[in-house]
Amino acid sequence: IVTIDGETARDFDDAVWAEPDDDPANPGGWHIVVGIADVGAYVTPGSALDREAARRGNSVYFPDRVVPMLPERISNDLCSLKEDEPRPCLAVRMVFNKDGKKLGHRFFRALMRSAASLTYEQAQAAIDGRLDEVTGPLLELVLRPLWGAYASLVLERTERGPLDLDLPERKILLDDKGSVRGVVSPPRLDAHRLIEEFMIAANVAAAETLEAKRSPLIYRVHDCPSKEKLVSLGEFLCTIGLKLPKSGAIKPALFNRILADTRSTPAAELVGEVILRSQAQAVYSGDNLGHFGLNLRRYAHFTSPIRRYADLIVHRALIRALGLGPDGLTDGEMGELQEIAQSISDTERRAMAAERETADRLIAAYLADRIGAKFQARVSGLVRTGLFVRLIETGADGFVPASSIGHEYFYHDEVRQALVGEDTGLAYRLGDPVEVRLVEAIPTAGALRFEMLSEGRSIGTKPRSGAGKGDRRPQGDKGRPQGYKGKSHRQGRGAPRKRR
Numbered sequence: 473i474v475t476i477d478g479e480t481a482r483d484f485d486d487a488v489w490a491e492p493d494d495d496p497a498n499p500g501g502w503h504i505v506v507g508i509a510d511v512g513a514y515v516t517p518g519s520a521l522d523r524e525a526a527r528r529g530n531s532v533y534f535p536d537r538v539v540p541m542l543p544e545r546i547s548n549d550l551c552s553l554k555e556d557e558p559r560p561c562l563a564v565r566m567v568f569n570k571d572g573k574k575l576g577h578r579f580f581r582a583l584m585r586s587a588a589s590l591t592y593e594q595a596q597a598a599i600d601g602r603l604d605e606v607t608g609p610l611l612e613l614v615l616r617p618l619w620g621a622y623a624s625l626v627l628e629r630t631e632r633g634p635l636d637l638d639l640p641e642r643k644i645l646l647d648d649k650g651s652v653r654g655v656v657s658p659p660r661l662d663a664h665r666l667i668e669e670f671m672i673a674a675n676v677a678a679a680e681t682l683e684a685k686r687s688p689l690i691y692r693v694h695d696c697p698s699k700e701k702l703v704s705l706g707e708f709l710c711t712i713g714l715k716l717p718k719s720g721a722i723k724p725a726l727f728n729r730i731l732a733d734t735r736s737t738p739a740a741e742l743v744g745e746v747i748l749r750s751q752a753q754a755v756y757s758g759d760n761l762g763h764f765g766l767n768l769r770r771y772a773h774f775t776s777p778i779r780r781y782a783d784l785i786v787h788r789a790l791i792r793a794l795g796l797g798p799d800g801l802t803d804g805e806m807g808e809l810q811e812i813a814q815s816i817s818d819t820e821r822r823a824m825a826a827e828r829e830t831a832d833r834l835i836a837a838y839l840a841d842r843i844g845a846k847f848q849a850r851v852s853g854l855v856r857t858g859l860f861v862r863l864i865e866t867g868a869d870g871f872v873p874a875s876s877i878g879h880e881y882f883y884h885d886e887v888r889q890a891l892v893g894e895d896t897g898l899a900y901r902l903g904d905p906v907e908v909r910l911v912e913a914i915p916t917a918g919a920l921r922f923e924m925l926s927e928g929r930s931i932g933t934k935p936r937s938g939a940g941k942g943d944r945r946p947q948g949d950k951g952r953p954q955g956y957k958g959k960s961h962r963q964g965r966g967a968p969r970k971r972r
Contacts, residue, residue, distance in 0.1 A: 490621035500570030502621040510560035511777040529819025531779035572628025635724040642867040652838035678774035685793035742903030756813040832918030870920030898928030
């Protein structure tokens with residue numbers, strides 16, 4: 473059994489193993505074991521450690537450091553599934569058929585010893601034929617079975633049809649002094665997807681087990697898009713010749729078809745942005761609403777108890793429901809699950825905001841000495857007072873005030889997701905590629921202000937006749953719209969550290 477994680481990871485909370493099923497009744501099937509750090513063996517209900525973990529809710533990951541949910545002695549050492557060290561774990565053994573359908577599963581507590589701590593890149597390189605001294609001996613016995621089992625899980629995932637928004641992730645690289653030396657978007661490898669699919673399967677098994685035992689639990693829920701957002705999405709799709717059904721159940725497959733139909737068109741980026749913005753926020757809840765994005769009826773977080781309090785609660789629920797020890801969920805916790813779910817949903821949003829704002833400040837400092845430089849970007853957001861752009865090079869977000877664009881008044885067309893010139897009808901639309909010049913950088917606020925260099929384009933809107941220019945929105949100093957705080961326009965739905 474091995475861990476596969478990021479290059480800088482120290483809190484190894486999941487390990488994986490697979491082998492072909494030798495049961496003649498299950499030809500081509502697989503056995504998969506997912507072993508998860510048994511944090512419950514160290515952090516007991518009501519202890520000082522537990523109270524502080526509940527208050528923090530989750531670990532927070534910054535480019536230069538981690539603010540852990542648990543003390544580093546526990547998160548990076550005692551609980552971490554370190555190579556060649558005996559560690560307690562709560563594991564699930566699952567049996568799948570050749571098509572990735574789960575035939576059964578069983579949870580158990582065990583003592584495990586990781587055979588190797590591999591990085592995603594290292595494991596992927598081995599499968600691609602680039603072996604090293606660590607992966608060479610593991611290739612046939614460990615890695616090929618893992619990839620074989622993953623291939624079967626992909627078949628089930630394809631049939632299930634979760635929302636297929638595979639968005640790039642930004643990684644900020646720092647030098648020895650803590651200054652930004654670059655921003656990259658690491659490639660998404662099959663090794664990443666393998667771990668993701670194994671973790672999803674384990675999370676589903678946890679929810680199924682607790683439901684079967686009639687145990688209360690904290691679900692990870694993702695509601696379907698609201699009616700209001702679907703109406704807005706439908707109106708937008710009509711402007712590019714697509715239709716959203718007005719009746720019938722809304723499922724991820726519907727959005728996937730739209731994404732597939734537009735993938736090779738100039739509107740692909742725009743459609744992806746608009747579909748992303750139509751989605752609800754995933755949260756924790758004591759009530760099961762299902763997980764729309766994953767297209768699952770039940771889902772819980774089980775696989776990361778070192779860094780998420782929700783997973784620790786699910787561990788305790790499993791320990792109690794299955795009689796795996798005296799350190800299970802207490803009666804008091806069972807009566808407070810809804811309050812706990814709300815609290816950790818709040819701390820998760822707080823952590824995401826902190827991670828996002830820290831990245832914005834670092835990148836603003838990185839770009840502060842490039843005032844006047846030109847950048848390729850895409851329109852990432854629209855408001856009445858201007859538009860937001862995201863730089864292709866760094867993923868940085870900044871603002872272009874409407875008053876600084878051309879020599880006409882621009883109005884916000886919400887249906888077409890565009891800022892439209894009143895005299896010419898030329899527009900800047902969400903997702904449009906543009907060229908901008910950096911005018912101002914404020915590192916302390918994480919704010920960037922740009923000047924638009926690209927001309928707008930025709931989107932079929934006609935100039936407004938008889939429109940005067942005296943009603944231009946009031947602007948503050950230096951072309952900033954009044955009320956502009958310099959913050960980037962983000963949805964906060966990114967998925968650092970395998971958030972799902």
